[in-house]
Amino acid sequence: MEFVPGPAVHRVLCADCGTPIVPNSANLCVACLRNTVDITEGIPKQASISYCRNCERHLAPPAQWVIARPESQELLAICLKKLKGLSKVRLTEAHFIWTEPHSKRLRVSLTIQKEVLTNTILEQIFEIEYLVQYGQCPDCTKLAAKNTWKALVQVRQKVPHKRTFLYLEQLILKHGAQKDTISVKEVKDGLDFYYSQRSHALKMVEFLGSVVPIRTKSSERLLSTDTHTSTANYKFTYSVEIVPICKDDLVCIPLKQARQMGNINPLTICTRVGNSLHVIDPNTLQSSEITSPVYWRTPFDSLAGISELKEFTVLDVEPMHGAGAVKGKWVLADAQVALSGAFKSTGTYEDDGMMDYETSASANQIFHTRTHLGAILQPGDSVMGYFLSHTNFNSEEFTKLPQDRIPDIILVKKAYPNRRKKTKTRNWKLRSIGKEAGEEGETGGGRGVIGRMGGRDQKKVEQDYELFLRDLEEDPEMRSAVNLYKAEQAMKTGKEGSGLAGGKSRKKAQFAMEVDSGGDAQMGEGEGMEQDESGPVEAAAGGEETDDDVEEEPDFPEVKLDELLDHFDELTLGDDVHEEE
Numbered sequence: 001m002e003f004v005p006g007p008a009v010h011r012v013l014c015a016d017c018g019t020p021i022v023p024n025s026a027n028l029c030v031a032c033l034r035n036t037v038d039i040t041e042g043i044p045k046q047a048s049i050s051y052c053r054n055c056e057r058h059l060a061p062p063a064q065w066v067i068a069r070p071e072s073q074e075l076l077a078i079c080l081k082k083l084k085g086l087s088k089v090r091l092t093e094a095h096f097i098w099t100e101p102h103s104k105r106l107r108v109s110l111t112i113q114k115e116v117l118t119n120t121i122l123e124q125i126f127e128i129e130y131l132v133q134y135g136q137c138p139d140c141t142k143l144a145a146k147n148t149w150k151a152l153v154q155v156r157q158k159v160p161h162k163r164t165f166l167y168l169e170q171l172i173l174k175h176g177a178q179k180d181t182i183s184v185k186e187v188k189d190g191l192d193f194y195y196s197q198r199s200h201a202l203k204m205v206e207f208l209g210s211v212v213p214i215r216t217k218s219s220e221r222l223l224s225t226d227t228h229t230s231t232a233n234y235k236f237t238y239s240v241e242i243v244p245i246c247k248d249d250l251v252c253i254p255l256k257q258a259r260q261m262g263n264i265n266p267l268t269i270c271t272r273v274g275n276s277l278h279v280i281d282p283n284t285l286q287s288s289e290i291t292s293p294v295y296w297r298t299p300f301d302s303l304a305g306i307s308e309l310k311e312f313t314v315l316d317v318e319p320m321h322g323a324g325a326v327k328g329k330w331v332l333a334d335a336q337v338a339l340s341g342a343f344k345s346t347g348t349y350e351d352d353g354m355m356d357y358e359t360s361a362s363a364n365q366i367f368h369t370r371t372h373l374g375a376i377l378q379p380g381d382s383v384m385g386y387f388l389s390h391t392n393f394n395s396e397e398f399t400k401l402p403q404d405r406i407p408d409i410i411l412v413k414k415a416y417p418n419r420r421k422k423t424k425t426r427n428w429k430l431r432s433i434g435k436e437a438g439e440e441g442e443t444g445g446g447r448g449v450i451g452r453m454g455g456r457d458q459k460k461v462e463q464d465y466e467l468f469l470r471d472l473e474e475d476p477e478m479r480s481a482v483n484l485y486k487a488e489q490a491m492k493t494g495k496e497g498s499g500l501a502g503g504k505s506r507k508k509a510q511f512a513m514e515v516d517s518g519g520d521a522q523m524g525e526g527e528g529m530e531q532d533e534s535g536p537v538e539a540a541a542g543g544e545e546t547d548d549d550v551e552e553e554p555d556f557p558e559v560k561l562d563e564l565l566d567h568f569d570e571l572t573l574g575d576d577v578h579e580e581e
Helices: 030-036 073-081 138-144 163-175 198-211 255-260 292-297 357-363 455-474 488-497
Strands: 046-052 057-060 064-066 090-097 105-117 120-135 151-156 183-187 190-195 214-226 231-242 250-252 267-273 276-280 287-291 302-304 310-319 333-339 367-371 382-387 409-415 428-431 484-486
Touching: 030 120, 046 073, 057 073, 073 090, 073 105, 151 198, 163 198, 163 428, 163 455, 190 198, 198 214, 198 231, 214 292, 267 409, 287 292, 310 409, 333 382, 333 409, 367 409
Parallel strands: 046 120, 151 231
Antiparallel strands: 046 057, 057 064, 090 105, 105 120, 151 190, 183 190, 214 231, 250 267, 250 302, 267 276, 276 287, 310 333, 310 382, 333 367, 382 409, 428 484
């Protein structure tokens, strides 16, 4: 085998240092070539990146805030975009060099290549140091600045109570619809929700439309415009009006609309309010559903609310049998009732000592009526109803009704007066949408978003809140739609507070409401607010019977422990929580 030598490699001396090298166009070695030509020229060795500590986002060129974890590919891409001259070279490798987490410095190692002479490619490794500058992104700036918002949702209901908004607050908390809200403000007939983005406001409007019957209107206001880029800045406002009819209200449907709804009796009771109204005729158990478009086409108001309910005593109940006598949980029955406290030996006198003959004429009268509560009423029970015999309504639709079709009494719901006379602590509590302290015009305490205006309406809000709590206790279907939480601390406080009266007898039938540290007015013993069952407080009659002598109703719908949650799942706008006794 013949040996063939390889081609001889000719070498030349470096023009600067004299080192033998392979010939190239510059006749310079790599070291001398790097000293002569700097391929990193034009690439800054120091730079800065912006970081928002509130939302933990970095500013990516040109003006986009993105989430990037430390030493992640996203953060490395943001760092490389900050280098202006990097497009003139070829990047082969880039990685982070470890630095202290709190040093506010980021070090990145780069390996680049560039052709410096003909067929001569030079590679170089160098480091770049980034200074992390803390700042605020535009979204966090709007959150930090007061009265700065992009969209507003105005929720209104023209009714004289706050029970609807108390229930709506619990629905918002259960479904987490408040997470994008930057501020909530109470106004005369409702609430205002402020948002930093228009999409968040539209999401809230969509949620409200799914839980209550509403109609909406939208408007926008131009703040600024740029003629060069054809862009404009707007503020959006969405007006949401809730149907002014609530649960247990007496409703007189317009005759034409009643005929279109299956020829139902116009005089009905509202049994449930969801995204539509559910009404029932207590005489026939015929029910119907009124959707929002149907209602707003021919709107009407309720004849009477729960503040006008009277307490009656059931003398006899006879459930009816046959087709149509039972519909769901409702059972048709004929009942004999009398006003609560009827058949007393003493007459009813006014303050001046004269007898009230108009009241005493019906005090001992027995009324026959037909009711839909035949499944829960027993002789001797107390029941709340509308007394139509001596009531005048300013309604044209009610005037058109034949007099023979108007009953003397319409029973609405069962009452538990003995239970209300006992100062018993509730074993559950509710969350509340928190508030930002120090807002202009606030005089109320720590009640939360409802009842913050204070003033003359503060006592009325306390009464509405107690009625709302009673509705939750007495209506399992309504209670299942909200979250109830265990109140172990409230129970302990109630037990300790029972011995602070200095040995005095607890004989005044009042409720004691414990509020959080904001300083709401407490309504306890001795205020003497004498009302019927529709009010939150009942004064003891004569003070001769103590709470221990009163027998509780055995069928009172207690809130079971398996319906209560242990703790709060997430934070709201604040940490305010309703606590009740």
